[in-house]
Amino acid sequence: MKSKAVFSSIVPMLAVAGMLWYGSGIKSTSAVTADADNAGLKLPAGFGALRAAENTGKARHISITPAGDIYVKLARPKEGKGVLFLHDTNGDGKMDETQGFGNYGGTGMYIKDGYLYASSNSEVFRYKLNDKQQVIDPNAPEKIVTGLIEKNQHETKSLVLDNAGNIYVNVGAYSNSCQEKDRTPGSMGQKGCPILDSAGGIWQFKADKLNQTYGDGVRYATGLRNVVGLDWNQQNNQLFVMQHGRDQLHDLFPAMYTTQQSAIYPAECMYALKKGDNAGWPYIYYDQDQKKKILAPEYGGDSKKEGMPEAITPAVAFPGHMAPNGLLFYTGSQFPEKYKNGAFIAFHGSWNRAPEPQAGFFVVFQPFKDGKPFGQYEVFADGFTGSPEKTASGRADHKPCGLAQGPDGSLYVSDDVKGTIYRIVYNKK
Amino acid sequence: MKRFTLICLTVLTAVTTYTTAQKSPAKKATAAKAKPAAASSLANGKLVYTQNCLSCHQADGGGVSNMNPPLIKTTYVLGDKIRLAKIVLNGFSEKVEIEGDIYSNIMPSLNYLSNQQIADVLTYVRSNFGNKASAVTVAEVAKARTGK
Numbered sequence: 234m235k236s237k238a239v240f241s242s243i244v245p246m247l248a249v250a251g252m253l254w255y256g257s258g259i260k261s262t263s264a265v266t267a268d269a270d271n272a273g274l275k276l277p278a279g280f281g282a283l284r285a286a287e288n289t290g291k292a293r294h295i296s297i298t299p300a301g302d303i304y305v306k307l308a309r310p311k312e313g314k315g316v317l318f319l320h321d322t323n324g325d326g327k328m329d330e331t332q333g334f335g336n337y338g339g340t341g342m343y344i345k346d347g348y349l350y351a352s353s354n355s356e357v358f359r360y361k362l363n364d365k366q367q368v369i370d371p372n373a374p375e376k377i378v379t380g381l382i383e384k385n386q387h388e389t390k391s392l393v394l395d396n397a398g399n400i401y402v403n404v405g406a407y408s409n410s411c412q413e414k415d416r417t418p419g420s421m422g423q424k425g426c427p428i429l430d431s432a433g434g435i436w437q438f439k440a441d442k443l444n445q446t447y448g449d450g451v452r453y454a455t456g457l458r459n460v461v462g463l464d465w466n467q468q469n470n471q472l473f474v475m476q477h478g479r480d481q482l483h484d485l486f487p488a489m490y491t492t493q494q495s496a497i498y499p500a501e502c503m504y505a506l507k508k509g510d511n512a513g514w515p516y517i518y519y520d521q522d523q524k525k526k527i528l529a530p531e532y533g534g535d536s537k538k539e540g541m542p543e544a545i546t547p548a549v550a551f552p553g554h555m556a557p558n559g560l561l562f563y564t565g566s567q568f569p570e571k572y573k574n575g576a577f578i579a580f581h582g583s584w585n586r587a588p589e590p591q592a593g594f595f596v597v598f599q600p601f602k603d604g605k606p607f608g609q610y611e612v613f614a615d616g617f618t619g620s621p622e623k624t625a626s627g628r629a630d631h632k633p634c635g636l637a638q639g640p641d642g643s644l645y646v647s648d649d650v651k652g653t654i655y656r657i658v659y660n661k662k
Numbered sequence: 663m664k665r666f667t668l669i670c671l672t673v674l675t676a677v678t679t680y681t682t683a684q685k686s687p688a689k690k691a692t693a694a695k696a697k698p699a700a701a702s703s704l705a706n707g708k709l710v711y712t713q714n715c716l717s718c719h720q721a722d723g724g725g726v727s728n729m730n731p732p733l734i735k736t737t738y739v740l741g742d743k744i745r746l747a748k749i750v751l752n753g754f755s756e757k758v759e760i761e762g763d764i765y766s767n768i769m770p771s772l773n774y775l776s777n778q779q780i781a782d783v784l785t786y787v788r789s790n791f792g793n794k795a796s797a798v799t800v801a802e803v804a805k806a807r808t809g810k
Contacts, residue, residue: 308728309764385755385766386729409768417770484717584726587717628724650727 265326265643265658272655273631275616279569282614282657285645286319286328289652293340294391294559294635296349298366301640303328306342306351308389308649315339316351318368319654326656334371340461341392341402342635345440350400352390355383357402359440377439378402380446382432387459393472395465400440401472402450405459406433410479410531411515418485422531426515429455433514435463435474435506456511456544457504461581462560462636468574469604472506473548475557475578479518479529480585486530494536496589499527501557502547503576503599503606513544521550549576549606554583555593558634562601565642568659575601577613579633579646582624591627594618596636596646614657617648703797707786710779714772715787723791729767734791736760743784743798747806750780777803 267281274282291308298304303319311317314333321328341352348359349368358374377400381390387405394400408415411426426433431447434455438445453472462475483495490498499518504510513519517526517540526544528534551557559579563572575598582594596614600607619630631648639645639656646655711719718730725732733739738746738760753771757764772780777800784798 385757385768388766414770415768418774481717584720584729585717587720588712626722627720627726628722 265324265656267658267660272653273616273619274614274655274657276614276657279659279661280657281660282655283326284653285321285326285656286331286654287652289317289319289331289654291338291649292317292634292647292652292654293389293649294342295637295645295647295654296342296344297637297639297645298344298362299640300366302367303637303645303654304342304344304349304351305647305654306339306635307652308340309338310336315353316342316349316371328654332371334368335374340389343393345394348440350377350392350394350440352392352402354388354390355379355381357390357392357400357438376444377442378445378450381436382407387432387477389461391461391463393463393465394440395472396467396470398440400438401453401463401465402436402438403457403460403463403474404432404434404436405477406457406514408515409481410458410485410529412485412531416481416485418487420485420531422515422529428515433457433459435460435472437508451508453508454504454506454510454512456513456516458514461556461558461634462578464560464562464576466505466562466604467564468562468601469505471604473560473562473576474504474506475560476502476504476512476514477556478502478553479515480554482530482536489530489534489536492588496583496586497553498522499553500547500550501553501555501580502551503549503557503560503578504545505548506545510545511543512547513541517541517544519547519550521552524550549599549610551578551580551597551610552592554585556581556583559596559636559646561636561638561644563638563642563644565638565644567642568644571600572598574604575599576606577636577644578610579636581632581634581649582618582627582629584627587627590625592624594624594629594632596633596644614646614655700797703782704786704789706779707782707784708790710775710783711786714775715783718767718769723787723793725765726767727763729765730769731758731760731765733787733793735793739787739793740795743796743802744806744809746784747780747798747803748809750775750784751803751807773807777807 268283272282272284290311296304305317315337316335318332319328320330337353339353343350350359357378360368360374384407391403412420414420435453436450437453438450459477460474478499482490500521520527528538528540558581561577578597580593583591598613599610617631618624634649635647637645644657723733751773754769757766780803781800788795
């Protein structure tokens, strides 16, 4: 009798639990509706977009939990909160609950093996996640890396993890081209560029060891001026990075470069890295039309002389100054087959093309085959700026910055001007 | 939006001069006192700007977010002319907060420009991009160059 009573009370509980489970199941499919204007984006046929969140702040890199919640790293804290947790309570794809923590600005944001990793401009923290993939104690992160160089430029510390317990952190060069006098016309390069000791590369640290700094880590790759977008390619089990190429070839060496050449060179390069690689900054840059590593004018170059043959060659070379801030290898199955294992790149947009028109401010897709770039890249999502005039002037309404993949295979794009979080979905017929 | 009263430029010290209104009577008084810049000086100033400043501060003087400060109605541009000239002469490498945004890129020294070129470009900047401030003279640039 007693057990029957218990049983009869359990049944409706199970039913409710089942309905909740089923309901949450619906949420994690891509059954969200695109905004009528596709969030203002121009996308390939069959794709739609919605504004998952707006006005979050200067949204840099983002990471999506298996439950579909969004963690956002803000460049500067908003109301004292540098990390946002966005939750969708009713499954319509619009994040309607916001919590914040972490009183530091920064860029890095990545979820791996039960932890949320976040970076300020000099340190890396991690927060343990519970079984709902939510941060357990937002006030007590573990400090994984500390004391990284933070100077006036390229100070953001992007990060990604591999599958062997390592974290990779970008330390950007605090200089344009390692001139004796930074960004000063005609100033020559410092011999044996001293910046490379502690910046201008990717450092590898243990993901679970506290308070590491330079001596505890490995300079995994050097000669990288500044990397913002980076991702771990699961197919190759390899780190890929997007370098921001050097600025101001014409301003600094007007006799060698026209303003037109200065606007498109050097290339913004994607590199597939191996431990010990050197990409050549500041001694060389990559010219995407000559398809050569060209000696930098600060180091005796003349726009044609080649240099540093030992430097690695880019996997893909994009036109100059478009500022690749996000890289994501797509592993989902929501999008058509051609996107699988290919690379999405968020180009934040140029400033250094002036007086020529600015460019970028879009998300590009680079197809891959067997772990290698295959064929031409194509513009995947455009329209962030609001108009062609705003693109040309650089006065963009929105600038794409971070990329992340949702559990259902949706592609998320952050914007660090107004803080819109875009969700791009494929509407199967 | 914060509003600040415009203060006569001749008594301006380190006080902010962020101006929003065109109709302020104080402003008219100031404009009347400001020495009008010669046309040739403005044309030369634009040339100097295009060749030395534009790629960072942009054609509209709006700068680049997070990196290169705007030149539109900021204290640095509208305020103390000697301080402004010193920035051009010595460069600027501090993180600076303007209207709640931080700008952190390095500005090199442009001391290879002549006093005349600097006077012209600053006069151009102070009377363009929505700015309406008095001309900068060669004597003022010379003073900035010789001062510490």
